[in-house]
Amino acid sequence: MSLQDTSQHSNCTAMSDVLNRIGDKWSVMVVGMLGRQGTLRFNELKRLINGVSQRMLTLTLRNLERDGLVTRTIYPEVPPRVEYALTELGKTLQQPISALWDWSSENHGSIMDARAIYDARSAAVAEDAPRKVAYVGSEGRLAGARSI
16 A cells, blocks of 8 residues: 555644654654664663653653563573564664664754844744733723733
8 A cells, every 4th residue: 555645634643653763852763773783782772862761761662562562581590681683674664773873963053043043033022012911900800902
C-alpha cells in the first residue's frame, strides 16, 4: 500500500501511528545510539542518552521492541545480562535518523538565531500594543476594562 495519497484516512492513520513511535525524542535517541554504537546494555544506553530517566528508557525500549525495531536479549548469567540491538527493520531507520541528526547539528545555530529574532520582535510588538486592564467597581464586581 502506498502512502502517497494523503486524502485516504487509512494512509493518515498509518503515518500518524508510525510517527507517534519513531517521532518521539527518546525513540529517535535510542535508535540513533543503537545504530551508531551497535548492541548496548541498558545502563550503557542510559549513559549515552543525556537526560533520559530509567523509567522513560524502559518504556521506550519496550515500545520499540513491541514495534519490531529493537531486540532484547537476556543472557542467563548472575547477574542477568540484557542487551539491546536494532532489528533489520530498525536498521532501516538508521539513514533517516542519521540524516535528521546531521541536519539538526548543521542548522541548530540558525534555528537559535531565528528564535532570538522572533522572540525579540514579539516582545517589541507586545510592548507597543495597548494593554487592557480590568478594574473593579465599588460593588466589588468587574466594572470594565480600559486600554493603558
